[in-house]
Amino acid sequence: MGFEAVIGLEVHAQLKTDSKIFCACPTAFGMRANSNTCPVCTGQPGVLPVLNRKVVDFALKAALATESTIRRESIFARKNYFYPDLPKGYQISQYELPIAEGGFIEIDTKEGRKRINLTRIHMEEDAGKLLHEAEFEQSHFSLVDFNRTAVPLLEIVSEPEIRSPEEGGAYLRMLRDILVYLDICDGNMEEGSFRCDANVSVRPRGQSTFGTKTELKNMNSFRNVEKALEYEIGRQIRVIDEGGEVIQETRLWDVAADKTVSMRTKEEAHDYRYFPDPDLVPLEIDEGWIGKIRESIPELPLAKRDRFQREYSIPAYDSEILCQSRALADFFEAAVAMHGNAKAISNLLMTEVLRELNRDRVDITETKLTPAHIAGIVKATDDGVISGKIGKEIFQIVYQTGDDPVKIIEEKGLRQVSDEAAIEKIAQKVIDDHPGEAMTYREGKKGVLGFFVGQVMKGTKGKANPALVNEILKKLLEP
Amino acid sequence: MGRTMELHHLTLEDLAAYLRRKEVTSREVTEHYLSRIHTHDEEIHSYVTVLHDEAIRRADEMDAALLRGEVRGPRHGVPIGLKDIFCTGGILTTCGSRILSNFVPPYDSTVYRKLADAGTVLLGKQNMDEFAMGSSTETSHFGATKNPWDRGRIPGGSSGGSAAAVAAGLCPAAVGTDTGGSIRQPASLCGAVGMKPTYGRVSRFGMIAFASSLDQAGPITKTVKDAAILLEAISGYDPKDSTSVDVGVPPYREWCGRELTGTRVGIPKEYFVGGIQPEVDREVKRAIAALERLGCEIVEVSLPHTDYALACYYIVAPAEASSNLARYDGVRYGYRSEGHSDLIGMYRQTRADGFGVEVKRRIMLGTYALSAGYYDAFYGKALRVRTLIKRDFLEAFNAVDVLVTPTSPTTAFRLGEKTEDPLTMYLSDVFTIPTNLAGLPGISLPCGRDEENLPVGVQIIGKHFREEDLIMVASALESVLGAFGVAGESGAREES
Amino acid sequence: MPISAQEVLHIARLARLALTDDEVAAFTEQLGNIFEYMKKLNELDTQDIDETAHAITLRNVLREDRVESFADRERIFSNAPDREGDCFRVPKIIED
Numbered sequence A: 001m002g003f004e005a006v007i008g009l010e011v012h013a014q015l016k017t018d019s020k021i022f023c024a025c026p027t028a029f030g031m032r033a034n035s036n037t038c039p040v041c042t043g044q045p046g047v048l049p050v051l052n053r054k055v056v057d058f059a060l061k062a063a064l065a066t067e068s069t070i071r072r073e074s075i076f077a078r079k080n081y082f083y084p085d086l087p088k089g090y091q092i093s094q095y096e097l098p099i100a101e102g103g104f105i106e107i108d109t110k111e112g113r114k115r116i117n118l119t120r121i122h123m124e125e126d127a128g129k130l131l132h133e134a135e136f137e138q139s140h141f142s143l144v145d146f147n148r149t150a151v152p153l154l155e156i157v158s159e160p161e162i163r164s165p166e167e168g169g170a171y172l173r174m175l176r177d178i179l180v181y182l183d184i185c186d187g188n189m190e191e192g193s194f195r196c197d198a199n200v201s202v203r204p205r206g207q208s209t210f211g212t213k214t215e216l217k218n219m220n221s222f223r224n225v226e227k228a229l230e231y232e233i234g235r236q237i238r239v240i241d242e243g244g245e246v247i248q249e250t251r252l253w254d255v256a257a258d259k260t261v262s263m264r265t266k267e268e269a270h271d272y273r274y275f276p277d278p279d280l281v282p283l284e285i286d287e288g289w290i291g292k293i294r295e296s297i298p299e300l301p302l303a304k305r306d307r308f309q310r311e312y313s314i315p316a317y318d319s320e321i322l323c324q325s326r327a328l329a330d331f332f333e334a335a336v337a338m339h340g341n342a343k344a345i346s347n348l349l350m351t352e353v354l355r356e357l358n359r360d361r362v363d364i365t366e367t368k369l370t371p372a373h374i375a376g377i378v379k380a381t382d383d384g385v386i387s388g389k390i391g392k393e394i395f396q397i398v399y400q401t402g403d404d405p406v407k408i409i410e411e412k413g414l415r416q417v418s419d420e421a422a423i424e425k426i427a428q429k430v431i432d433d434h435p436g437e438a439m440t441y442r443e444g445k446k447g448v449l450g451f452f453v454g455q456v457m458k459g460t461k462g463k464a465n466p467a468l469v470n471e472i473l474k475k476l477l478e479p
Numbered sequence B: 001m002g003r004t005m006e007l008h009h010l011t012l013e014d015l016a017a018y019l020r021r022k023e024v025t026s027r028e029v030t031e032h033y034l035s036r037i038h039t040h041d042e043e044i045h046s047y048v049t050v051l052h053d054e055a056i057r058r059a060d061e062m063d064a065a066l067l068r069g070e071v072r073g074p075r076h077g078v079p080i081g082l083k084d085i086f087c088t089g090g091i092l093t094t095c096g097s098r099i100l101s102n103f104v105p106p107y108d109s110t111v112y113r114k115l116a117d118a119g120t121v122l123l124g125k126q127n128m129d130e131f132a133m134g135s136s137t138e139t140s141h142f143g144a145t146k147n148p149w150d151r152g153r154i155p156g157g158s159s160g161g162s163a164a165a166v167a168a169g170l171c172p173a174a175v176g177t178d179t180g181g182s183i184r185q186p187a188s189l190c191g192a193v194g195m196k197p198t199y200g201r202v203s204r205f206g207m208i209a210f211a212s213s214l215d216q217a218g219p220i221t222k223t224v225k226d227a228a229i230l231l232e233a234i235s236g237y238d239p240k241d242s243t244s245v246d247v248g249v250p251p252y253r254e255w256c257g258r259e260l261t262g263t264r265v266g267i268p269k270e271y272f273v274g275g276i277q278p279e280v281d282r283e284v285k286r287a288i289a290a291l292e293r294l295g296c297e298i299v300e301v302s303l304p305h306t307d308y309a310l311a312c313y314y315i316v317a318p319a320e321a322s323s324n325l326a327r328y329d330g331v332r333y334g335y336r337s338e339g340h341s342d343l344i345g346m347y348r349q350t351r352a353d354g355f356g357v358e359v360k361r362r363i364m365l366g367t368y369a370l371s372a373g374y375y376d377a378f379y380g381k382a383l384r385v386r387t388l389i390k391r392d393f394l395e396a397f398n399a400v401d402v403l404v405t406p407t408s409p410t411t412a413f414r415l416g417e418k419t420e421d422p423l424t425m426y427l428s429d430v431f432t433i434p435t436n437l438a439g440l441p442g443i444s445l446p447c448g449r450d451e452e453n454l455p456v457g458v459q460i461i462g463k464h465f466r467e468e469d470l471i472m473v474a475s476a477l478e479s480v481l482g483a484f485g486v487a488g489e490s491g492a493r494e495e496s
Numbered sequence C: 001m002p003i004s005a006q007e008v009l010h011i012a013r014l015a016r017l018a019l020t021d022d023e024v025a026a027f028t029e030q031l032g033n034i035f036e037y038m039k040k041l042n043e044l045d046t047q048d049i050d051e052t053a054h055a056i057t058l059r060n061v062l063r064e065d066r067v068e069s070f071a072d073r074e075r076i077f078s079n080a081p082d083r084e085g086d087c088f089r090v091p092k093i094i095e096d
């Protein structure tokens, strides 16, 4: 029996505000424990929350970028539960009237473009962190750090419309790319600024009702999400094939063991007792506010990809890679504006440039490279001033020094030799030095031409124009 | 000023005037009150914390400022009391609970900050029902406060310590809080003036929350003018409280002593049916007659949903409270039950030991009302009924300027009389609760006494942000009825 | 509206309150009585009535995204029933 997976993803994205959602504490990451705290975010008796305007601005950006319907009036609610990292005994979140509903995200799948609908987008505060004392197993205590408490989060919930781990990964990457494009989230899964939980179930293909779902947590990279989904789908199918039943439960992804494991169920079923937070007043979003935010929305990754393919005639694969980062895409366009060979510029960016960026773990804006550098290298190649091979060498120097490629070509004498007489002289010498090979060629074994080309290039320290070398050799070798 | 004149009979207004004229120093006044607290408060028990040294130090500062010619307005150098619900940085703040019995706040409430900026001297933190949940100040972890007029009786609550202290001459004035009548009812039962402003008039920042959508701070004083003077000091928009309202604070004092001619006074008929002590009914009607003589037009009005207010309140307030009190978990401050190896055990025992029975009862009530499957039947329903109650008032205010009712259905009852039956206790706030639900301002002032010589209070309710109307009407009424004065040793009125 | 002792115990678990047997018995009766009294709200037809969560209607109360650090953090930590450095120490969570 064929099964299909039904997956819904719940993403928590930390918003890049300076201060927390309900108090003026900084949101900076990696500070000493409890250094970003105040009476409000440690839940002292008598304190009150006041909403950070930028959190709303950011939520509106995400809502507009996903074509969600923005509620004219939305409210905050309290989600009540006890946990030491939750200082008030409740999380301020949105429940019945979230800021946005019903948007979508488009992804590219093997079957083509697919729309994944969003259930909702809402704002909420993050919880703190429990640190476990050294040798946790032996210790009877945990330590509580409230630095992360009340850092603003957007919760983005998809409909259960994802059908495979690959689609899940594509959805997550696209969502991450959008939030990063909007400049409202770092999108860093490893550091926890972009977190994902998954609801997974399987059902026989063709069945319209859902199977029993499990909730997956603790997946802190895109790869882990895909692996966890893969594992969990397989596990559920196995359970059913063996005549068993899937139990509704929360399971954790165990990175070391490469599998999901059941988190023992809590003492009681959750009953969060949501109710409108009486300390906060309703939020009313008017057209003026929406209009202002709309103006600040940049071209989004998918639209940019499509445009790059159309406008620059580069392959889908290239445009996807280039558009993963807004800075890289901008860089590409700026370079193409200076020299129109988009494909060659794309090639250089996708190979040499990305290799360096990945190795040094930097963004293109953090390097010495400018679009003019890349355009300059490609132009010199296209103009026959240098060969492609020399181009790569020049790129290395530019990347290290930030020097102008044209200057490097001149100073280091890397200009390609296109002087026909000079090449002909070297070529004739090579032919004279290798009479056997020349005979072989003349007898019809044209494959030996490559050998002569190599020898001539060697003789010119790689600077000879390869096309010219080919042409001259052929002429000299013909009987 | 003649030294024979006892300082504790002076109103805040007069004290401030003497202070400004340098006829008495803040230190003298403060020491006088501290010594009275020392002598009388063992019995009354209106204070949880008395700030002996700090108050004198602060009084000296205020005296020095005065000598330099720096006067911080009409409250400069006047000592006051504060309900132990306001966070005072560095000063123990218990909220009447064991769970906060060792809590020293790391910050100041806005009310305390404003009072300090106004030049007042804090005498101490006053007793209250635990987390303001009660109508008798008997639920305090630190023991009950006694009514100065009859020490076998309760002072009302939850701001019972503040009302008793004002009535017993243990502070010239105080600031309490009112969620369902907690300022007005004890003021009424102690013969003081108590005012709950419009919701949003006074910042709630730093005021330990009971029911966030109902809580408001307000003054408890000897006279209406004193209430106006104190209200001016604590009112105003606070960016730290999202529910505080940005409307200007009028000079409330200027509404004292005005003519009432033409003022339309509504008498809601639902407040004068069954269950009222006959003397309360009699004295309140006497006050209404006095208003008529002062030139008011008396109009009977109807607030048809009055009978549902109590049920509505006892869903909304405990629901909010059950959530507001979740933070008392033994993790960051306050009492923690020791010797637990697991967290949940620590939580449950900390809260079992730390909260008294009334607080637990309301947490249970509120948790139940919000729990799965019950929200719509209880909390949602109550919020809709709240709309009807508010609507009643707004319609009545189309025809009248203020409403006049009894503050409490009875005068002060005996200690222990109602502790066994929560519903009976809840009924003592039946006339004050509707104004909290509607967010309206209300004032209680003494209007007579019962057969036992216990004070009876009359309540005046006004439109949103029209506290000045209440002050105008109450001040005129007070001028014909007289203030209640200070209780003496035996509970008899001390002649001043 | 009678409430069972089981319901009282369930609510107490949600509210993290350990109750004695006497408290369970007392609350079972009292909460039952109180909710019985609350039933009077059902006399009112509220189908078309909006909820009033706040008596005063306010909208969009917001602060600007500006950082202001709280200087007196030691006064927060010094209230901790059990602290280690600047951290609050709690017993470990034992799932049962």
Ligand SMILES: [Mg+2]
Binding pocket: A012, A093, A124, A155
């Ligand atoms: Mg969430």
Ligand SMILES: [Zn+2]
Binding pocket: A020, A023, A024, A025, A036, A037, A038, A039, A040, A041, A042
């Ligand atoms: Zn903070």
